[in-house]
Amino acid sequence: MTGLATTPVTALKGVGAALAEKLAKVGLETLQDVLFHLPLRYQDRTRITPIGALRPGQDAVVEGIVAGADVVMGRRRSLLVRLQDGSGTLSLRFFHFSQAQKDGMKRGTSLRCYGEVRPGATGLEIYHPEYRAQSGSEQAPVEQTLTPIYPATEGLTQQRLRQLSEQALARLGPNSLPDWLPTEIARDYHLGPLDQAIRYLHRPPPDANLDELAEGQHWAQHRLAFEELLTHQLSIQRLREQVRQQASPALPPAKRLPEQFLANLGFTPTGAQRRVGAEISYDLAQHEPMLRLVQGDVGAGKTVVAAMAALQAIEAGYQVALMAPTEILAEQHFLNFSRWLEPLGIPVAWLAGKLKGKARAAALEQIVSGAPMVVGTHALFQAEVRFARLALAIIDEQHRFGVQQRLALRQKGIDGRLCPHQLIMTATPIPRTLAMSAYADLDTSILDELPPGRTPVNTLVIAESRRTEVIERVRAGCREGRQAYWVCTLIEESEELTCQAAETTFEDLSAALGELRVGLVHGRMKAAEKAAVMDQFKAGELQLLVATTVIEVGVDVPNASLMVIENPERLGLAQLHQLRGRVGRGSTASHCVLLYHAPLSQLGRERLAIMRETNDGFVIAEKDLELRGPGELLGTRQTGLLQFKVADLMRDAELLPQVRDAAQALLEHWPDHVAPLVSRWLRHGQHYGQV
Template identity: 75%
Template sequence: MTLLVNIPVTQLKGVGTVMAEKLAKVGIENLQDVLFHLPSRYQDRTKVTPIAALKPGQDAVILGTVMAANIVMGRRRSLLVRIQDATGSISLRFFHFSVAQKNALQQGTLIRCYGEARAGATGLEIYHPEYRAQSAEQPITLDDSLTAIYPTTEGLTQQRLRSLAEQALAFLSPLSLPEWLPTSILDSYQLGPLEQAVRYLHQPPPDAATEQLLNGTHWAQQRLAFEELLTHQLSMQRMRNVLQAQKAPMLAAANSLPAQFLANLGFTPTHAQQRVGEEITWDLQQNKPMLRLLQGDVGAGKTLVAALAALQAIEAGYQVALMAPTEILAEQHYLNFKKWFNPLNIEVAWLAGKLKGKVRAQALEQIAQGAPMVVGTHALFQNEVQFARLALAIIDEQHRFGVQQRLALREKGVEGRLSPHQLIMTATPIPRTLAMSAYADLDTSILDELPPGRTPVNTVVLSDVRRNDVIERVRAACLEGRQAYWVCTLIEESDELTCQAAQTTYEELSQSLTELNIGLVHGRLKPAEKAQIMEDFKQNKLHLLIATTVIEVGVDVPNASLMIIENPERLGLAQLHQLRGRVGRGSIASHCVLLYHAPLSQIGRERLAIMRETNDGFVIAEKDLELRGPGEMLGTRQTGLLQFKVADLMRDSAMLPAVRDAALELLEHHPQQAEPLLERWLKHGQHYGQV
């Protein structure tokens, strides 16, 4: 029996060269690929739903009599058809229609429609439904099984994908699609037969458990979700194994430098900082690279923990590199480390993209000569940057760096032989569900305690009709000696968006608040100008800083106790939480005003309510994952890895511990079965598991 993976898609009827190219774009090259291009959802056309029972967002078949059909003039001309059944009425709206179509929909005509009910101008409406006239005597024809809807792309219709799946199913058998999960795993986790699950999902039978299929909780979906999640774990574990198979410098625990550093600080680290510090100290003494993710909410003191790790490497005679995603954040780290390390006679070098000519050459020389502490942006990854004895790489805001960049660090290690230890910091708390899947290659430490004296930020949500009240509040706070941020989401005014642009806001507030010194900072300023404005704000030369979201991470001004965020509904929860973290860094009571523009969408309302209710970054992260999904939360870090075909991280989070155990068992006892699983599920994402 030929394996499906060995039968090219061109064996199927209707697939010539042109169609094969279109299919290749979505990763379909053989019959196994066809069958693992699984339905993303189902339409239920098996029953008629009473109009009164419809809910917004629901796809349904309805049967009703036309009451009226009129052409209405709004922003767009449309044909509005009102239909009703014994329980209620609904509008059908067509933006593309003909006179003949309008005439055919005469009052009294019985029609059967299918579409999605949405809230519209007349109550619930269905836009461009599929419909056909139905005579009262004629029996109503309904589908006898759920209709599969596949992820598609240009040039691939649902009809075509259904036809290909149907043809491929004719080749499907337990022999042509082997089980790569060993029997021990199938039995332990009670996983049903793979071949039956695949067949069921492409063609759910008439008596299918409709509710379960629509929710993604049917055994067949869960069987495939388990295998898919396990494969992603394999990919991440394999990458971890490759990294940990490398040798790293063994860094003895330090005594002298950390003791001096802590004595100069003038305060004692929190218990959480001490605990995490001990975990890192132990890791750095091993001869395999540390791969540790340090999570801590805004203001939890991650940089202090990183400094202690750096001192362990420096005392052992090695170099440390700290990388940050933006020049503002990198520069802030540079100034911090200089302030901390200069009294210890430790040289701190600085490298960013903006350094040119002699200054750049000087910085490169400093690094090559062995400057113990090097701070910079991702410019530190460039080929021309040569380290003398790099033993530890600290990466801030990990989600902004790709996995490949982390892997490339090895080449920067001692003599290109010893791989640097990696400490990855993030102030964007990663929900446990996401950490177990997307960050399975890393050990995780959490700073779950804020330094003493930090006050929770009080958050209020106001409509922008009260903008003048807010301006007065800013005036009062600044005249009392406080400082404030005013964050805008655009640099220039845009006709399409209702956001107050930073430039316009700066001009308006400069006219309203004549007694205040006001600064403006945004991404299009030259780095030197940006740095100067930030420094003036830090030195309290400016009362109010108008800014775009460039101030999201790392800016530390303890005297700033008021933040206004305009159009917060345009930002994700994690970003709002990061911005809010710029205040509340001193002992003064701090406030954050979310100044929204009505009307708010349902998600917009939910986001702002969460921000008002909690300051806990982990609660916010879980909600953000629920509202936005994993791909958007992680940005591009793992897009190849997190576009699941059937699994859903939120829905299937309960199976993640079992998935992780099963992946480790498979790698340990059946390593030869990892490759075909990666080929089946991750074809184009396999580079995540290889170096």
């Protein structure tokens, strides 16, 4: 038997060049790919239901005799077929039909059809059922297994995908699809045979428990989820090993610059900042690259820790690059680092996408000639940016950067040989389950103390119907000399509409609060316009800032002590927590008003209640993960990291410790099994280990 991993889909009957091209678009190139393209859900077509026993909302197979077929003119022209089986009558309705179809529905024709039963004008109806005419007295057999519904795409019908999986299953056996999990691992973790698990999931028997399958609790799903999570662990660990094998400049602990910096800072670092600083300092002194993730809740003082790390590299005579995902955040860092480092005689260079012409050329020249501290956006990754002696890269808000981009830093090291140390910071606390899987290649430090002088934010949940009261509250706060934010959130995922909503809100609030100076910031404004408005707000020239979620990260205005978030039910908890972190940065009591639109769903109520009850980012992140799943939390689109086929990080969280142990065992005792596993599960994902 030839291996299914190397047999192309063109070996299947009916697959020519055109279909092969469509299949390749969804990553189906070999028979192994077809077998791992698993159903999303199932339909039960194994039994025929009498018409008299049908219930609305049910998916059912029905058999009967055509009693009449007429074209009827309602709001839309449709073909209405009456079907009878002695227990009752059912209508089949077709909005798209041909003359030939109508002619095939003669009185007395025996039909078997399948579809969703719904209440209609004439009693129970099925819209556009799948159907076939039964000929002669021979009854066609019903399906012997549950019918799989596959993830489909344009030009690939369910029928076609079923035919392909049927042919692939005919060739499936323990020899044609090797099981790369050694028997010892399968035994220790109670995992069933791979070929049986795949066969079961493509064609479950009629007595299969649909609820168990829907919840992902079946042993066959468990078996594949384990293998998939194991493969992700292996690929990340392989990546980590590759990075660890590279050399980095060893940076001795610094004395002079950190002492001067702390003396100018005006406050003493917290115990957590000192502890994390010591962990980083130790890593930087080694010859292998540091890969450390610093998680700190909003306002925990990550930037001070980053500055201490930067000074260790600068004192040793090297360069440091700090990257942030947005120009607003990058600019904020540039201002902070300039304020801190220039008094120590350390110039800070700046590079962002918006720099053009001579200014850009000058920045590139500064970097290549060795500017000790460089701050910028993703623009720092571009090929033309050359560093003289880059020893440390600090990346802010890691979940906005893909794994690929982190690895691209390697090329920016000294002579392209010495790999820069990497310090990654995030204010989005990452639940342990996610960190174990998504960030297995990083060591983690947690800043779990807020600096003195920070006040917890008091959160209120108020209905939109009390908007006028909220506006009055903003007026009173601003009259007392404070500043406020008013945040307009996403309207059905449309940035354009959200910006329009922000403009309308800006006009309404400017009119209602005539005596206040109101500013506006949204994603469609030019970066320079945004920066100018933010500067005015920081300088206290504006009292109220109307904004979209562009102000989510890094904006620091200690005098702002009130925030109103409209339609908070549209945002994830982690994002609400980020936004709320823009207030409470000074010593004044701060408030965050969640102005929701009634009626709230049960889930909406639960989520806003969590925001009211806690200011702890980790508690919020765990809840967010429970309620929304990992993809949104990490911005899956960018990471490409968590698009699992079978596994689900929330559902399978308890497997992760076992998976990590199994990965270690595999790397130690069966290293030749790693490549085939990675190729099976991740060939179309990111090739983590080969960048």
